[in-house]
Amino acid sequence: MIHQKGTKKRRFLVIARVGDESLHRQWLYPNTFRNFDLYLSYYGSDSGRYKNDCEYYSETKxxxxxxxxxxxxxxxxxxxxxxxxxxxxxxxxxDAYNINLMFHIFDQLKLWLAQPALTKDSFKSWNITIQSLDHIVRYTHFVEIMAPLFSPAALQICCPSFDANYSGWGIDFVWPKLLNYPDNKIAMIDATPVRHTRPVGKGNLVQNQSAESADPSRKEQFKSVLEQHQISFQSQYPNGIKAISGIKFCLS
Structure with a gap:
């Protein structure tokens, strides 16, 4: 059940699955200036733990x-x-300042799918996700499942793939194909980097998955999703995932 507090007042929405060590309270500071509502879906065992931190709240494993x-x-x-x-x-x-700016850039550039770049001290899977200090955004044909940002239309198209497997591995390669690999609509937003604080695959939600859910392995789930959608990793990204163009900062 979704518990909603008050009425929607802001233009953007953040939805996050959160556990007992969630960092979401950082995202709310300073709360006065945020341009987004927050939906928290709590997967821990302390009922009501974050109910007062957000506009929407639910609890589910x-x-x-x-x-x-x-x-x-x-x-x-x-x-x-x-x-x-x-x-x-x-x-x-x-924090809220950074998230506000991320949404503003996404909106102003009329992007469909994007993510904030990662700081250089972040745990990462793909080099392309690390911030480029020379750019505001880099247009790509890829974003990662770690922190994707969708336009309403893109979300409607991509949402059916969200349950393609248990882990989510590989569905981030499916999204650009579902959107027909548009140019200048998918991007890494370098101007608003965030820090990924835990090793990839070591988050609490991953660790809480049962042994049954971990079989087949995440790598096998990744391969299966690409095969199901007829995506060849090597042919689509022969030299690895990379940006195709970008908007640079004016350096004077």
Whole structure:
């Protein structure tokens, strides 16, 4: 069940699956100036733990991306009130100023799918996600499941893939294909880097998954999703994942 506090007042929405060590309270500071509402989906055992931290609140066990699909479906028409939706992992360190600017850049450039770049001291999977100090954004054909940001239209198209497997591995390669690999619509937002604070695959939600859910392995789930959607990693990204263009800062 979704518990909603008050009415929607802001243009953007952040939805996060959170555990007992969640960093989401950093995202709310300074609370006065944030341009986004917050939906917290708590997967821990301390009922009501974060109910007063957000505009929307629910509690449920289960994997991150299939639960996100359920949340999007439950919100239904309420999502149409927002101009963009961000899905950060709960081990992302940032603040309200940075999130505000991220949403502003996404909106001004009319992006469909994006993510904030990662600071150089972040735990990472892909080099492309590390911040480029020379750019505001870098246009790509890839964003990672760690902290993707969707336009309403892109979310509607991509949401059916959220439960393609238990781990979510590989669905981030599916999204650009579902959007027909548009140029200048998918991006790394370098101007608003965030820090990923835990080793990849070591987050609390991953650790809480049962042995049954971990079989097949995440690598096998990754391979299966790409095969299902007829995506060849080597042919699509023969030299690894890389940016195709970008908007640079004016350096004077």
């Amino acid at each position: 289960g994997p991150r991306w299939p639960v996100y699909k359920e949340i999007v479906e439950q919100l239904g028409e309420r999502l149409r009130e927002y101009d963009a939706v961000w899905f950060p992992a709960d081990d992302i360190s940032t």
